[in-house]
Amino acid sequence: MSAPIARPPSGGLSVDGLGKRYGDKVALHDMTFHIQPGEIFGFVGSNGAGKSTTMRIILGVLAADTGRVLLDDKPVDLAIRRRIGYMPEERGLYPKMKVGQQLEYLAELHGMSRAEAHDRVQHWVSRLGVGERIDDAVGDLSLGNQQRVQLAAALVADPAVLVLDEPFSGLDPVAVDVMSDVLKEKAADGVPVMFSSHQLDLVQRICHRVGIIARGEMRAIGTVDDLRARGNVRLEVAGTQPPGWADGLPGVVEAAYRPGGAALTLDATADDQQILHAALSTGAVHGFSPSRPDLTELFREVVSA
Ligand SMILES: Nc1ncnc2c1ncn2[C@@H]1O[C@H](COP(=O)(O)OP(=O)(O)OP(=O)(O)O)[C@@H](O)[C@H]1O
Numbered sequence: 001m002s003a004p005i006a007r008p009p010s011g012g013l014s015v016d017g018l019g020k021r022y023g024d025k026v027a028l029h030d031m032t033f034h035i036q037p038g039e040i041f042g043f044v045g046s047n048g049a050g051k052s053t054t055m056r057i058i059l060g061v062l063a064a065d066t067g068r069v070l071l072d073d074k075p076v077d078l079a080i081r082r083r084i085g086y087m088p089e090e091r092g093l094y095p096k097m098k099v100g101q102q103l104e105y106l107a108e109l110h111g112m113s114r115a116e117a118h119d120r121v122q123h124w125v126s127r128l129g130v131g132e133r134i135d136d137a138v139g140d141l142s143l144g145n146q147q148r149v150q151l152a153a154a155l156v157a158d159p160a161v162l163v164l165d166e167p168f169s170g171l172d173p174v175a176v177d178v179m180s181d182v183l184k185e186k187a188a189d190g191v192p193v194m195f196s197s198h199q200l201d202l203v204q205r206i207c208h209r210v211g212i213i214a215r216g217e218m219r220a221i222g223t224v225d226d227l228r229a230r231g232n233v234r235l236e237v238a239g240t241q242p243p244g245w246a247d248g249l250p251g252v253v254e255a256a257y258r259p260g261g262a263a264l265t266l267d268a269t270a271d272d273q274q275i276l277h278a279a280l281s282t283g284a285v286h287g288f289s290p291s292r293p294d295l296t297e298l299f300r301e302v303v304s305a
Pocket residue numbers: 022025027045046047048049050051052053054089
């Protein structure tokens with residue numbers, strides 16, 4: 001029997017060439033990415049970069065000027081929209097309504113029977129640690145607990161895709177861990193998961209892939225390892241060299257000197273052996289350690305480019 005033929009990826013969430021203007025201001029330009037079933041995609045960018053605009057267009061609460069959004073290869077229409085678990089940036093629960101009532105109402109709006117809705121609400125409030133607040137009005141909860149209820153609202157109807165705008169903001173570390181586990185479980189069930197965040201350590205920890213956007217455009221996309229491999233290398237040299245010893249060496253784009261060592265930033269043309277040689281010829285070398293930038297450093301490089 002012949003080996004199975006590798007097929008190109010299909011399904012998942014496709015965002016294809018989205019453009020959006022607010023008056024003269026271009027909020028999105030040719031925004032394109034694809035999230036596979038089972039993939040957690042981190043959507044990061046500075047304030048005002050266009051994350052919420054993209055997510056609102058995915059859900060269909062905002063119309064794009066150009067481009068399209070597909071879920072499992074089909075344009076997102078009203079029926080598909082009901083299968084998206086969405087957490088909007090502006091939140092949007094009714095403050096006077098009780099937690100449980102509100103979540104059951106939302107689950108029924110998404111097509112669940114009353115009994116099923118009740119069952120799912122019990123599950124999610126308890127999982128997200130707000131089970132004891134189920135009969136309280138949402139507005140009486142702390143902001144972090146309101147956030148947990150908002151997450152329950154996105155999860156309660158068993159969504160086929162998750163689109164979450166800043167789901168981790170305002171959560172305490174325990175809730176962050178619970179939420180991270182929930183996203184991983186959803187992805188393991190085959191759900192494409194997308195979330196925006198400014199907490200880059202968290203994004204680096206849990207996302208399979210990351211998209212960095214700036215001024216409405218996708219500037220870098222890939223796994224964290226891919227992106228780190230593309231960034232400049234840092235080189236820590238501990239030794240007795242005089243300040244300035246690495247200035248002008250090929251591929252050294254930045255050098256910071258301090259007593260006992262230097263931190264160098266190298267581009268792809270740098271030759272570490274040549275740098276080591278230069279260091280040895282100007283002093284003793286006690287340490288020589290290259291490292292790749294973390295996501296926060298990459299983010300700074302990408303958005304300032
Ligand atoms: N309703 C609107 N009218 C006019 N301009 C808008 C509107 N909504 C967003 N914008 C502008 O579009 C750009 C993108 O905004 P968006 O809210 O999508 O950014 P964001 O990446 O989500 O930012 P943040 O991290 O601050 O939430 C910004 O310059 C913003 O000022």
